[in-house]
Amino acid sequence: MRSKIFMYMFIFMLMLTIFIYVNDKKILEAKQNTIELLDAKVKGLQTENDSLLSKNLDLNYFSLDQNDGAITYFEDRGIDAKELSQKVEDAIISRNRAEDDNELIPFAGMEGVMRINKVKILNHKWIIADFTDGTYWGELLLSYDLDENNNLILNTEKSFLYPQD
Incomplete structure (x- = not known):
C-alpha cells in the first residue's frame, strides 16, 4: 500500500x-x-x-539662432544676438496698439485692428511676420538695422494679404 x-x-x-x-x-x-x-x-x-x-x-535653417554668419556679424559689433533677437521681437509686437493698426503693416484693418501675431528673425537683416485683423491676414517682410547708438530701425519691405474665399 x-x-x-x-x-x-x-x-x-x-x-x-x-x-x-x-x-x-x-x-x-x-x-x-x-x-x-x-x-x-x-x-x-x-x-x-x-x-x-x-x-x-x-x-530652422533660416533662423538667427542657427545662422553663424549673422551671429558673428553682431558679435563683431559687440552685440549679443539672443538679446537683440528678443529686443527686436518685443519692439515689433509692442507696436500693436489697442485702438490703432500696427504702423509696420501697410494695410488698414477692415474687420478690426491689424496686429502682428508672430515674428521670425531670419538673419542679421531680415524678419518675416504674420499679421491679422481677425478676419483678414497676411505676411510681411521687414528689414532691420541698428544705428550708431544701437537704436533699432525697422522698415517694411514687402507685404501681402491672403485673398478671402
Whole structure:
C-alpha cells in the first residue's frame, strides 16, 4: 500500500512538474514576444525622432539662432544676438496698439485692428511676420538695422494679404 501511495505521489509530482514547465514556457514566450514588439516599437520611434530632428534642423535653417554668419556679424559689433533677437521681437509686437493698426503693416484693418501675431528673425537683416485683423491676414517682410547708438530701425519691405474665399 505504501508503495502505491509513493507511486501516486510520484506521478502527481511528475504531472505537476510538467504542468509548471509548460505554463512557465508559455509565460516566457509571451514575455519574449512582448519584448520583441516593444523593441520594434522603440526602433520605429527612434527612426521617427531622428526624422523629426532632421526636419527641425531644415525648418530652422533660416533662423538667427542657427545662422553663424549673422551671429558673428553682431558679435563683431559687440552685440549679443539672443538679446537683440528678443529686443527686436518685443519692439515689433509692442507696436500693436489697442485702438490703432500696427504702423509696420501697410494695410488698414477692415474687420478690426491689424496686429502682428508672430515674428521670425531670419538673419542679421531680415524678419518675416504674420499679421491679422481677425478676419483678414497676411505676411510681411521687414528689414532691420541698428544705428550708431544701437537704436533699432525697422522698415517694411514687402507685404501681402491672403485673398478671402
